[in-house]
Amino acid sequence: MASSPTPGNNRPVRGKAEPMPRPSVLKDGSLEAIAEFITEGKAKNIIVMSGAGISTAAGIPDFRSPGTGLYDALGKYNLPYPEAVFDISFFKDTPSPFYRLAKELYPGNFRPTLTHYFLPLLAKKNLLLRSYTQNIDMLERLTGIDEELLVEAHGSFATSKCIKCSLRSESDHVKKHIMNDQIPYCVKCGGLVKPEITFFGEDLPLRFGKLAQVDFKKCDLLIVLGTSLQVEPFNRLITRVPAKCPRLLINRDRAGEEMRMGFDFDDKWKHSVKRDALFLGNCDEGVRKLAQLCGWEDELQALYDDGHAQMKLAEEMEALALSENDKAKSTDDNKETLEDPEAKEELKVKDTKEAHIDTIKDELEDIISKFETAAVISSTTATVEKTVDGEGEVVTETSVETDVVLLSKA
Numbered sequence: 072m073a074s075s076p077t078p079g080n081n082r083p084v085r086g087k088a089e090p091m092p093r094p095s096v097l098k099d100g101s102l103e104a105i106a107e108f109i110t111e112g113k114a115k116n117i118i119v120m121s122g123a124g125i126s127t128a129a130g131i132p133d134f135r136s137p138g139t140g141l142y143d144a145l146g147k148y149n150l151p152y153p154e155a156v157f158d159i160s161f162f163k164d165t166p167s168p169f170y171r172l173a174k175e176l177y178p179g180n181f182r183p184t185l186t187h188y189f190l191p192l193l194a195k196k197n198l199l200l201r202s203y204t205q206n207i208d209m210l211e212r213l214t215g216i217d218e219e220l221l222v223e224a225h226g227s228f229a230t231s232k233c234i235k236c237s238l239r240s241e242s243d244h245v246k247k248h249i250m251n252d253q254i255p256y257c258v259k260c261g262g263l264v265k266p267e268i269t270f271f272g273e274d275l276p277l278r279f280g281k282l283a284q285v286d287f288k289k290c291d292l293l294i295v296l297g298t299s300l301q302v303e304p305f306n307r308l309i310t311r312v313p314a315k316c317p318r319l320l321i322n323r324d325r326a327g328e329e330m331r332m333g334f335d336f337d338d339k340w341k342h343s344v345k346r347d348a349l350f351l352g353n354c355d356e357g358v359r360k361l362a363q364l365c366g367w368e369d370e371l372q373a374l375y376d377d378g379h380a381q382m383k384l385a386e387e388m389e390a391l392a393l394s395e396n397d398k399a400k401s402t403d404d405n406k407e408t409l410e411d412p413e414a415k416e417e418l419k420v421k422d423t424k425e426a427h428i429d430t431i432k433d434e435l436e437d438i439i440s441k442f443e444t445a446a447v448i449s450s451t452t453a454t455v456e457k458t459v460d461g462e463g464e465v466v467t468e469t470s471v472e473t474d475v476v477l478l479s480k481a
C-alpha cells in the first residue's frame with residue numbers, strides 16, 4: 072500500500088523518479104487562491120490575527136519599522152532599551168515615559184482603516200470566528216463589531232487598575248491625568264494606576280488563553296495582518312491551527328517564517344500540505360484586493376464610508392456641544408448672584424440644559440446636509456455634573472450626549 076505523502080518521502084531526489092506532487096489545500100500561495108477557497112465555501116470559521124501594521128494608515132506608528140516605528144522614536148525618553156517603555160519592572164521604578172507615550176497614543180484621535188472594516192464585513196457574512204489583535208488602540212471596537220468577536224490580546228486603554236491593589240479606576244479619571252501630564256495614583260493605596268495594557272513581564276488577559284484554546288482548533292482559514300510576529304505568545308498562535316488550515320499573511324515584510332511550524336511561503340516542505348499564502352504590501356491594498364476577488368469590495372467600501380461619516384458627525388456634534396457649553400457658561404458667569412446659592416445652581420443647570428438641546432436640534436439639520444447618508448437622532452440627552460472648586464465655589468459643567476443613527480439614503 073502506498074504510504075501517504077510526507078515531506079520526508081516526497082523530496083526531490085537526484086537520479087530518482089519525479090516526486091509525487093505534494094497535496095495542497097490552495098492552488099498556489101496567492102490572494103486569488105485564498106479568495107477561491109473562501110468563495111467555494113471552504114472557509115466558515117475565519118480567524119484574523121493582527122498587529123500595528125493595520126493601524127499605520129490611521130496615523131498610528133507601528134513599533135519596529137526602521138525609521139518610522141515607535142521604538143526608533145523613543146530616544147527622547149532616555150530608555151535603557153526601547154521595549155522598556157512597556158516593561159512592568161521598568162515601569163514600577165520609572166513610570167513617566169509610559170505615561171508620556173500613552174498621551175500620544177491615547178485612543179480618541181484616530182479612526183479605523185479599511186482593513187479594520189474587513190472584520191465587520193466577515194462578521195456580517197457569518198464567517199468570522201474571532202479577531203485576535205495585539206493592538207491597544209481600540210480601533211476594532213470603533214467599527215461597531217460585536218465585541219464578543221474581539222480578543223485584545225495585549226489589553227487596551229478601556230480599563231485601568233492599580234498595579235498594587237488591583238482597584239479599578241474610572242477610565243475618565245485616568246485619561247484626565249494622562250492628558251494633563253500627571254501620573255494617576257490609586258485612591259485606596261497610592262499605587263500606580265495603569266491602563267490594562269499587557270506589559271512585558273505580565274500575563275495576557277484571561278480571555279486570550281481561554282478563547283485561543285478553543286478557537287484555533289476550529290479555524291479553517293487564518294488571516295494574519297500587519298504584524299512582525301516577533302512577540303510571544305501571540306506569534307505562536309499561527310502554529311495552532313489544524314495542519315490543513317490555509318494561512319494568509321498580508322504585510323509589508325515577510326514574517327513568521329523562522330519559528331517551528333511557521334509560514335512556508337517558499338515551499339520548503341515544512342508541512343505535510345501546501346497551505347501558506349503571502350501578499351507583500353500594505354494591508355489596505357491587500358484587503359481591498361481580497362474583498363474584490365470575493366466580490367465584496369463595494370460592501371467593504373460602504374462599511375468604511377458609513378462608519379467614517381458616523382464618526383465625523385459625532386465629532387461635529389461633540390464640538391458643537393462643547394462650544395455651546397462654553398457659551399452657556401460665560402452667560403451664566405455674568406448672571407446676577409441670587410440670594411440662595413442652591414436655587415441659583417438649580418436655575419443655572421436648567422437653563423444650560425435646555426439651551427444645549429435646542430441649539431443642537433436647530434443646527435443638526437445643517438450638519439446632516441453635508442453627508443451623503445441620512446442621519447437620524449435617536450435620542451438627545453443632557454447630563455449635568457456639579458463640581459466644587461478649591462474655594463468652595465460651585466462650578467457646573469453640562470455635557471450633551473447624542474446618539475446618532477445613520478441610515479443609508481437609498
Ligand code: OAD
Nearest residue numbers: 122123124127133134135205297298299322323324353354
Ligand atoms: P511591529 O511594529 O513589530 O510590526 C508591524 C509590522 O507591520 C511590520 O512588519 C511592518 O512592516 C508592517 N506594516 C506597517 N505598516 C503596514 C501597512 N500599512 N501595511 C502592511 N504592513 C505594515 O508591530 P506588532 O507586530 O504589532 O506590545 O508588535 C507586536 C507587539 O510588540 C505590540 O503589541 C507591542 C510591541 O511591543 C505591546 O504593546 C505590549
